[in-house]
Amino acid sequence: MSEQSVAASVAAVLPGARADLERLVRIPSIWADPGHADDTRRSAEAVAELARDAGAADVTIIAADGGAPAVVARFPGPAGTPTVLLYAHHDVQPTGGDEFWTTPPFEPTERNGRLYGRGAADDKAGVMTHLAVLRAYGGRPPVGVTLFVEGEEETGSPTLPALLRSHHELLACDVIVIADAANPAVDVPALTTSLRGLVDVTVEVAMLERPAHSGVYGGPVGDALTALCRTLATLHDADGEVAVAGLVHGTSEAPDVDEAVFRSDVGLLDGVQLIGSGTIPTRAWAKPAVAVLGIDAPRVAESSNVLLPRARARVGMRLAPGDDAVKAQRALADHLEANVPWGAHVTVTPEPGIAEPFTIEAAGTAYDAARRAFTEAYGNPAVETGIGGSIPFIAEFARQFPGAAVLVTGVGDPASRWHGIDESLDLAMFGRAVLAEALMLAELAGE
Template sequence: MNRDEIAAAVDAVVPGARADLERLVRIPSVWADPAHADDTEASAALVAELAGALGPESVEILRADGGAPAVVARWPAPEGQPTVLLYAHHDVQPTGGDELWTSPPFEPTERDGRLYGRGAADDKAGVLTHLAVLRAYDGRPPVGVTLFIEGEEESGSPTLPALLREHHDLLAADVIVIADAANPAVDVPALTTSLRGLVDLVVEVSVLEHPVHSGVYGGPIGDALTALVHTLASLHDEKGEVAVAGLRRNTGTDAAGVDVGEEQFRAEVGLLDGVELIGSGTVAERTTQAAAISVLGIDAPTVASSSNVLLPRARAVVSVRLAPGEDAEAARDLVADHLRAHVPWGSHIEVEPHLGLAEPFRLDTDGSAYDAARAAFAEAYGNAVVEMGIGGSIPFIAEFARTFPGAAVLVTGVGDPASRWHGIDESLSLEMFGTGARAEAFLLDELRRR
């Protein structure tokens, strides 16, 4: 097929792919929640069914170390052609509160050219982008294809290393296309070139053996929650700069990619009137090339259940995003030491790792696979490809690079700034969904030509 024929074939299959995306979004595959384990199994089964209908040599549901189900389907390479691994994940984040959504999170709903629903963008759109491309080629792609749809990415991919080891030969590829990132605009394609790392810590502050009356004893004795708040407040200075000494910040680099003005950024994230941005540097530098620290949760009585006692202990989860080039384990130690040094009033403090850690990563964008991607994506979108860092963390990218050191890793996706990944009212631009499928179909053809 020539490019016009490929584009027409993609356009013909996109409506069906959109319908199957809606089927997949209706399955609440929140693997992180044990209550949705069966839903995640059902999600994997549907992906396997959709892939199996396209005539692969094999399709399997695999897992390692009791992890989530992953789907692997293979179309062997024609003689002399490379093999491309197409990655996405079918698990999703919790909703964050169903009642906060404009429409039910697991009932896909179209509004103003966007499809709303949990996973509509992250990352079930990636799954159906890959399947749409395979459908456009009628199950006979011009290069070898291994479809790999993971089931626990939103939990940090804890069993992925074992899965890659156990099925190394099955998953080996010359090019790895990871459809789990975003573009700066609906009509501007991007290749992600760097990702921040991630470490989480649980901090517990203790001041008493048991609760005591706040009126009788308050004054000479502080409470644990106030001590914890003082400790957490030390993580930033008065301008909002991260105050942990030794954490890396990259300057003088173009890896941040496209910057957006402050007003556009405020509008995209929904920042309230009068709330200031924190830190310094461009928005892109702050979101992709510098450390960021957030408090994600606190264990303490709710307002409704509180009483007039001094709390003996309180704890919080501290999440730290790391600049590319940082060592995650060393950074975790720096933050832990800072917290211990800044707890007030001699309060007792314990700092422990929470979940796994994700190393930051920077991709090398030289080589024929990247040249092919730039050409294919620019043709599909009508705009040149932007190379950009993203502030999020995708731990498994480093794992793929370590396991398959000879493979070119391309990080793409069909999200945009309005997609609200992980947030309330997550959505997918239906225009970008079609364009992204066309771009990936062109990429396979470009790799065949090269």
């Protein structure tokens, strides 16, 4: 199929792909919430149905013990061509409060060329990118394709290693394309080559056996929440640099980004300073970051004049490429234990599901093919980029299939607000992403 024919076929399938993306967005597949377990199963069944309709030779829904359902669909290619594994995930993040959205999170809505809804970008757009490509080829792609759509990425893919081991032969491949990252702009394609790691801990501070009257005992006796806050404040120095000892701090050679654009993308309030030092790519991709993710304490409306006996918080830490997640998690725990004031008792519990940082060598036939295809589809050269987030399963894919080239591509942009309120997908970029992947398969086939 010529490049012009591929482009025409992609254009023909885009309206249907858009409609099916909206159908998937309407399913609240929040695997992290047990109340949505059935919705996640329904989402997997919908993806399986779409794969069958796209012409898959066989479709299977698989799951490990206690894990979410994943979909595997195979599209055999001509003899002698490589097999490409196309990955995306159909589970989504919680909404963060439906009342904060401009329009309901599970009712896809178009505004100014963007489709709004939870999962519209992360990562049901990735699912439909793959399916649209397969439809454009009439279910007969120029290479062998295995579509793998996971159902628990947003909870750290805890059962993915078991799935890959149990179905190793079914998922064996030469190239892995992971459509779960972002582009720096809607018309600039990216190949993500570095990702930060992630570790979490829960820290609990105890000072009293029971609540005590703040008037009778306050002064000589402190409260656990204040002690916890003082502990958490030691995680950064005065400039906002992470103060945990023993972590890897790297640098990025990527050009700096416009600070005004960056501030607008993230929604930073007027007058609020950026923290840390170095270029924005260095701070966002190559250095550690610590955030307090939640605190267990009485709500203001439910509080009273008592000294709190206990308080606890969840702390998350992103790790620079080159760091070791287990050692870094221990360093975070050591720091918290060493910085609790007033002799308060402290318990730090490492959370499971750590994610190792990962660096990809962007060289070889698959990357050459991707660069040509993405440059043609987007009209701008593909750039190599880092990502501040973590995708734990990438390292697992590399371990399970050491001979396969791993490409991490983008279906979002800085305005997509992944995991946030009013998540959205630029629809023109969605079309470019489909065309880029379709052209890449042709390149990999040598056409």
